[in-house]
Amino acid sequence: MEINCDIKDLSAIIGVSADILGNPADSKLFENQYKKLLDDGIDRIIMDLSNVKRINSTGLAILITGFNMMTECGGVFALAGMNDFVIGALTITKLNHVFQYYDSVADAISEVKVTN
Amino acid sequence: MTNPKEFYRKFDALLSELDQIRGLNLLTEVLTKVINFLGSDLQIKRGFLYEENNETYDLVYSTRSQSYPDVISKSDPVVMLTIKNGCYIFNEPQDMQYSAIFYREDRILAGVSVDGESKKWLLFFQLQPGWEREELQLSLNSIRKIINSRISSQHFKDYIKQAEIIQKSLLPERSPALKGFDIAGKSVPAEIVGGDMYDYLVFDNERIGIAIGDASGHGLPAALLVRDVVTGLRMGIEKHLKITYALEKLNRVIHRSRLSTSFISLFYCEIESNGNLIYTNAGHPSPLLFKNDSIEKFPVGGIVLGPMPEVTLHRGFKELNTGDIVLMFSDGLIERTNSLGEPFEVDRIIEFVKTHRHLSAEQLVDSLIDTAYSFGNEEEWIDDITVVALKKI
Incomplete structure (x- = not known):
C-alpha cells in the first residue's frame, strides 16, 4: 500500500494505492497522517481511492477514524473515485449514508469548497 | 576456546x-x-x-x-x-x-x-x-x-488460548428447538480468535432470536468487541421489546467505549413458530430467504453499530412458509477467493442452496462451508466465516 498527500485549496488530498485497503498495520499510519494535518490546521480531507481495488472492514475503520477526527473538529472528510467494490462495501454497511463521496477528486474539491 | x-x-x-x-x-x-x-x-x-x-x-x-x-x-x-x-x-x-x-x-x-x-x-x-x-x-x-x-512468548500464547476458550464459550453449544423449524449455525475463525459471532436467544417454546455479526478487523480486538456485543444482546433483548431499541442502545455503548473506529455489522431477527419473522439489519450482508420460487433479501435496518454516536434502525418483516430457508452469513463467505482472485459471491451461495435445499440445516451449513473452503483451494481462511441456516419444515 502507498499513500501520498497533496494540499490544494486548503484541502488535503490523500491518495491511496492498494489492492486491499485494510492491512491492520496501516491503521496507525493513517491516524498519524490525519493528526498531522489537524496539527497543521487542515481539517478538510479528500481521500482519493481511485487506486484502491478492494476494501475490508479494517479499511472501513480507517475511513471512519478520519471521518470522526475531522468532523469532531468541524472539518470535512470526503471520499472520491471509488470503484464498484468499494462502493458496495459502503452500501452493505450503510456507511454510504455517513460519508460524502464523489466520482472524482475534482468533483470533491469543488463541492468541499462550495460547502465550506 | x-x-x-x-x-x-x-x-x-x-x-x-x-x-x-x-x-x-x-x-x-x-x-x-x-x-x-x-x-x-x-x-x-x-x-x-x-x-x-x-x-x-x-x-x-x-x-x-x-x-x-x-x-x-x-x-x-x-x-x-x-x-x-x-x-x-x-x-x-x-x-x-x-x-x-x-x-x-x-x-x-x-x-x-x-x-x-x-x-x-x-x-x-x-x-x-x-x-x-x-x-x-x-x-x-x-x-x-x-x-x-x-x-x-509462551505466556502470551497462554493468554490467547484463554481468549479462544472465552470466545468459544460465547458461541451456542447447540441449536435451539423451535417447533416447525430446523436451525443450525457454525463459525470458523481465521485466527485463533475471531470477529464473527452468532447467537440464539430463546424466549419460550414459541419464539426465538437469532443474531449474526461481524466485528471490524481480526484477532483479539475484534474478539473483544464480539464479546461485548454478545453480552449486550443477551442483556438488552427482551421479549416483546422493540428490537431496534436494544440495538440502538448497544450502538451507544460500543461508540462510547472509545473504540468508535471499531464497528460491528449485526443482523438480528426474531422468529415465531407460526412463521412470522421480525428483523433489523445493522449494515450486515443481507441474509437470503429462499422461497419455493423466489429469493428475497433483508435490506431494512440501518448503519453498522459503533461509528456514529446515534443510529436509527428500522424493522422489517417476513413470513416463512413450509420449505422456506433463511441463510445468514458473514462476508468471509462471499469474499472467499479462488486462485484466480474471483470471489465466492452471493451468486454461488444461491446456486448452492438451490441444489442442496433438501439437506438438513446442519448439513447445509457444513456443506456450504466445505464448498467455500474447496473453492479457495483449501487454503487457510483469511477472514472469519459464519453461516446460520433456518429451515421451516
Missing part, C-alpha cells in the same frame, strides 16, 4: 535447536543441549535445574547423577548472587563457604536465573578447568535471553 569459527557454528546450531523446543521441557532440554553442543568448548561438566518453591529452590532436574542438595534456601549466597546478576560465575568458592551448594570446595559454578510469570528457575552449570570467562558469560547470557523470551 578451541576454534572461534567452530565454536560459533556450534553456538548457532544450539540456538536453532533451542528455537525448536516446545512445551514444558524447555529448561531441562536447554540444560542437556547446552552440555551436548557446547560442553567441551565451555568446559561445562554437568547441569542442574532448581525451581522456586515458597522459601526455597528445589532441585527438579540434573544431567547426571545427583550430587547437589535437593533444596537450597532463597537466602543462600549463590541463589542471591545469581538472581541479582541474571548470570554469575562463582570462581572463588571459598568465598561461598556458607552456601549449601558449595559444600565441596573444588566446585566452580556458573548460575543463570530465568523469570517465569509466577516463579523463577535457576540453572547451574558445573565447570571444569580450562573455562574462559568471556565466552562463558557471553554464551550463558545469550541463552538466558532466549529462554526468557520463549517463556514470555
Whole structure:
C-alpha cells in the first residue's frame, strides 16, 4: 500500500494505492497522517481511492477514524473515485449514508469548497 | 576456546535447536543441549535445574547423577548472587563457604536465573578447568535471553488460548428447538480468535432470536468487541421489546467505549413458530430467504453499530412458509477467493442452496462451508466465516 498527500485549496488530498485497503498495520499510519494535518490546521480531507481495488472492514475503520477526527473538529472528510467494490462495501454497511463521496477528486474539491 | 569459527557454528546450531523446543521441557532440554553442543568448548561438566518453591529452590532436574542438595534456601549466597546478576560465575568458592551448594570446595559454578510469570528457575552449570570467562558469560547470557523470551512468548500464547476458550464459550453449544423449524449455525475463525459471532436467544417454546455479526478487523480486538456485543444482546433483548431499541442502545455503548473506529455489522431477527419473522439489519450482508420460487433479501435496518454516536434502525418483516430457508452469513463467505482472485459471491451461495435445499440445516451449513473452503483451494481462511441456516419444515 502507498499513500501520498497533496494540499490544494486548503484541502488535503490523500491518495491511496492498494489492492486491499485494510492491512491492520496501516491503521496507525493513517491516524498519524490525519493528526498531522489537524496539527497543521487542515481539517478538510479528500481521500482519493481511485487506486484502491478492494476494501475490508479494517479499511472501513480507517475511513471512519478520519471521518470522526475531522468532523469532531468541524472539518470535512470526503471520499472520491471509488470503484464498484468499494462502493458496495459502503452500501452493505450503510456507511454510504455517513460519508460524502464523489466520482472524482475534482468533483470533491469543488463541492468541499462550495460547502465550506 | 578451541576454534572461534567452530565454536560459533556450534553456538548457532544450539540456538536453532533451542528455537525448536516446545512445551514444558524447555529448561531441562536447554540444560542437556547446552552440555551436548557446547560442553567441551565451555568446559561445562554437568547441569542442574532448581525451581522456586515458597522459601526455597528445589532441585527438579540434573544431567547426571545427583550430587547437589535437593533444596537450597532463597537466602543462600549463590541463589542471591545469581538472581541479582541474571548470570554469575562463582570462581572463588571459598568465598561461598556458607552456601549449601558449595559444600565441596573444588566446585566452580556458573548460575543463570530465568523469570517465569509466577516463579523463577535457576540453572547451574558445573565447570571444569580450562573455562574462559568471556565466552562463558557471553554464551550463558545469550541463552538466558532466549529462554526468557520463549517463556514470555509462551505466556502470551497462554493468554490467547484463554481468549479462544472465552470466545468459544460465547458461541451456542447447540441449536435451539423451535417447533416447525430446523436451525443450525457454525463459525470458523481465521485466527485463533475471531470477529464473527452468532447467537440464539430463546424466549419460550414459541419464539426465538437469532443474531449474526461481524466485528471490524481480526484477532483479539475484534474478539473483544464480539464479546461485548454478545453480552449486550443477551442483556438488552427482551421479549416483546422493540428490537431496534436494544440495538440502538448497544450502538451507544460500543461508540462510547472509545473504540468508535471499531464497528460491528449485526443482523438480528426474531422468529415465531407460526412463521412470522421480525428483523433489523445493522449494515450486515443481507441474509437470503429462499422461497419455493423466489429469493428475497433483508435490506431494512440501518448503519453498522459503533461509528456514529446515534443510529436509527428500522424493522422489517417476513413470513416463512413450509420449505422456506433463511441463510445468514458473514462476508468471509462471499469474499472467499479462488486462485484466480474471483470471489465466492452471493451468486454461488444461491446456486448452492438451490441444489442442496433438501439437506438438513446442519448439513447445509457444513456443506456450504466445505464448498467455500474447496473453492479457495483449501487454503487457510483469511477472514472469519459464519453461516446460520433456518429451515421451516
